[in-house]
Amino acid sequence: MSSQSGFLGSLRARLMLLHPSPNCSLRAESLVHVHFKEEIGIAELIPLVTTYIILFAYIYFSTRKIDMVKSKWGLALAAVVTVLSSLLMSVGLCTLFGLTPTLNGGEIFPYLVVVIGLENVLVLTKSVVSTPVDLEVKLRIAQGLSNESWSIMKNMATELGIILIGYFTLVPAIQEFCLFAVVGLVSDFFLQMLFFTTVLSIDIRRMELADLNKRLPPEACLPPAKPAGRPARFERQLAVRPSTPHTITLQPSSFRNLRLPKRLRVVYFLARTRLAQRLIMAGTVVWIGILVYTDPAGLRTYLTAQVTEQSPLGEGALASMPVPASGVLPASHPDPAFSIFPPGASKLPENQTLPGELPEPGAPAEGVHDSPAPEVTWGTEDEELWRKLSFRHWPTLFSYYNITLAKRYISLLPVIPVTLRLNPREALEGRHPQDGRSAWPPPQPGQGGLWEAGPKGPGTAQAHRDITLYKVAALGLASGIVLVLLLLCLYRVLCPRNYGQPGSGPGRRRRGDLPCDDYGYAPPETEIVPLVLRGHLMDIECLASDGMLLVSCCLAGHVCVWDAQTGDCLTRIPHPGQRQDSGVGSVLEAQESWERLSDGGKGGPEEPGDSPPLRHRPRGPPPASLFGDQPDLTCLIDTNFSAQPQLLEPAQPEPRYRAGCRRAQASPGYDFSHLVQRLYQEEGMAPVHTPALRPPSPGPTLPQAPEDEGGFPPEKGSPSLAWAPSADGSIWSLELQGSLIVVGRSSGRLEVWDAIEGTLRCSSEEVSSGITALVFLDKRIVAARLNGSLDFFSLETHTALSPLQFRGAPGRGSSPTSPMYSSSDAVACHLTHTVPCAHQKPITALKAAAGRLVTGSQDHTLRVYRLEDSCCLFTLQGHSGAITTVYIDQTMVLASGGQDGAICLWDVLTGSRVSHMFAHRGDVTSLTCTTSCVISSGLDDLISIWDRSTGIRLYSIQQDLGCGASLGVISDNLLVTGGQGCVSFWDLNYGDLLQTVYLGKNSEAQPARQILVLDNAAIVCNFGSELSLVYVPSVLEKLD
């Protein structure tokens, strides 16, 4: 120590003697030794190896948790690549912003990896993998991401906070480490979102395809020809419903024509042409070219070296420097290169420029003392100027002198400022001739004070360097925030719906004047003229179809058979015999029965799709205007002349709907006024003036109508309290298969009609309880009765069954067995089995599929029967109200909705309840399922779409008043809903409104109260007493 200070003192004195500098304020005494060890020491290696071992153990244990993916190795590699490349980006960014790395990269690398961590990646994988498998890949990714969004953001904020705290320890090494870590964390986050997620989705898609290929029979794996854009969905669809003959899917091209708002068109254009990618690629190429050209170690210097190779001074740029203090350099001598820098030197850390400056300070020792000494100030920040250099510069520097630094020391003496004056010519002479070309422009003769002002440069650079760290940190944070915001905006712009947020509240969709989606985008409206089927006098109550034929039944008891292709009325079956107004009872009993069986008639027509019975709908506007002011009156009329109190109204769910049905009894041409007055007198009410109770007859009057009326009055006038079994009742349920119509009447009579000829083929009336629901499957008819019993009939033809070639319609191909009965066959209907007390209360819902029969009743329970032997398999309990609707399909999906507004999904195989959702305020009026979602409608005029696997409400569609239950599913991703004089098409997956089709021009159109989707892509809408046959506007096409 003492020898050092002595040496320093003498050196300083000597220098002072040579170059007296008046204003030297630096009195630093400390000597810094830099020791260069051997290249690889075992002592250093062991901790390093240990940290790397720990790092690999960490990576191993982390990636071992990746499970349920196709390629664990691939994902592990992707995770590691994510972290590594984020570290690379971090280093690159930091050096780009001027930070000189001083830490040993190999040492801090494991700690950086550990700090950044693989946790997010793994959590992400786990979360995505645990989403339901049957969802689409992007939905799975979205759900997984949103499930973990909070924890990921929280973790990242915590880590950033910890690192920021570490940043303020003000230890330079820790600060640098933290800077790397912060930038690495942010870039790692973006890599996770943008890189790893992509890899993950690819992996998941691979796995799904592989699974499907495993699961499917080989013939189902045939590559789909048409929907090439959506192979995964298509295959899944086939897998779930392999037996569906007519699969209607949207064709991608026409689908795109259908939706396409403008913003999407722009996006599609960008995506199609890959404009952004190409621009970025071109930019990258140009940038790399510039880099290669301007790189000091790269092309340009190489070219320069090539050019100057022939000249005698060719190699002088690096090696021909005069060594300033050659003898003492290896041991301990101040390196004069760092005492005085030319102003530009701090910006040029390249090695070969450093020796170029050596001659300036040290060379002309015989300083010129004649000119006045300029002011040169030295600050304390100039002391440790050498710390700006990475330690790796030293070996490079000394290697130019062929000196190895291994196991040696460099001792850095404190700065001893020396002032010496040079005039410009001397400075120019002292320079190396190549300096003028390479490093900086030659000094102009006029700038005499250039070198004297030199020492100020490093001082400002030092201060500049201090704030560089903070600047980089602030810049990183700001850019991170900006990037997050940018991504958010992009997401908002590009994603049409927030389908990734199942937990958030259901997006309720209010429709104003024009139907529009959440962003106010109203798709193009088209007006098409529907095929109007007129012919019914009353409101249509039951609809049934098998794709070729369409059977409708109005409240007047007429049954019309239509050709579903052309809309022709093929057959008209009038009300048989006398008109028996059996569908009504006295109002007194009716009132109390409403409370009791308030939803009796729910299980009306059995349409495997989603056509809820018409009776639940409020009536259309024109009848309402007629009867709106005296609904009680019409009810009273009905009650008076109908004498069968016990067989009434399973049909009316709510009193307000009752008026619609009551009106049914008012047949045209009959004057009720005397009956009304008598009734009013009995009731003690003053008779009000009765309008002519003539409902509008929209269609052409039927020839059968007068006959009906002729037989009508006597029946009505004589109320018979006893039920006559032979009398006909009103039609409560209707089924159609092949050419046979099965009609269930309120009288308990089951009739089988020939649809073509309009003749009664057979009938069965053993039981006198009204048939509330019917199922007609193959040759089996199941009738559910009002008293809760189930009757199983079998249909037998006396001649052999011969499939009838059918009305010239295109062959039904591979459609499931729907036998056509030729008209010559004699059909007999036998009661094979009766379940006398299937339910305690009236059966309201009845469905059959997949060999199972499901009944729902007002006693809050469902029962599952086996169809072949009518054996009760399960009794399902779980609703707290009467069952109103039941859905079952070939894939054994059973869903039920009740008056409690709840929807239950059941497992038919075990009889257990899978999920339970509170869906609506008020009754669930209809229910249908697709492969991925459950669609329900309720009395609150909402249509809700639920995720079938999780039971989460995806979104809701607000319906027009009175159209609540009018919905139909065309294909797995297309939903039709009815509105005021229009039908709307929705994309089921995203809830996008695709198109609204107005049926007719008048604005005060009636609401579509029932929608029935036919197989041939036509939709039957029920507008009161007329039907509209709408062909889906060119977006649908038969797949086969």
Add this chain to the structure above:
Amino acid sequence: MPRLDDHPWSGPCAKGAKHRSHLRASARGLEAKVGEMVTSSVSGPSPLVAHSARGTDPAHGPVSAGVGGHGSSGHINSWHHHLVQRSLVLFSVGVVLALVLNLLQVQRNVTLFPEEVIATIFSSAWWVPPCCGTAAAVVGLLYPCIDSHLGEPHKFKREWASVMRCVAVFVGINHASAKLDFANNVQLSLTLAALSLGLWWTFDRSRSGLGLGITIAFLATVITQLLVYNGVYQYTSPDFLYIRSWLPCIFFSGGVTVGNIGRQLAMGVPEKPHSD
């Protein structure tokens, strides 16, 4: 029981600290008061937490000790087997950590005295690794034991990856304390204290862990003081009575780390056959 076996854990750190302080003696001054303050603030809440832990102890008495994660205590033999296995693993972990960290600390001296390296490792500190191993075994068994006594099994981030991360951070703390240049001891101690608390918050986050760590740090500090007082150790530049002021922080983080390993072992031992 912990205090008997705890003190050797201080071995490598103390050794390294001795050399370090020796190294820095020329360049930097000492600030004993602040270091004392830090240590007292760290060890201050320990009696309270320990007391509360003791208070809740009888309530959960029926829970058998050491069962935590093991599930069925029916097989006493296998349980003992697992116990021995765990303590062996912990012991070896402690030995390895001691060696490595010792080397890390000694490596600092290489910069000035390269010829002493090998001698420092293998001559003077032969007793350090076994003691560290024993201490690690005891602490690692103590943590799940305390957990099960308190009746709150540790569920936070129970996986090997997290444990590895914790070990890496612990090594990193030692690495940083050995290799970084701090302006003064206050800064060093404060930084290390913050890092230790961050370690606990990141990987443990349980009250029992905090209490036990603080207790361990306190006891180990006291024992080290006693050792140095009796002449076994020597610090050339003690700034907190006889030792360095940042030593408790190292003890604390070491306790948390070994406890983490011990908990994972207690949980993971029955699972290992399954995973293989």
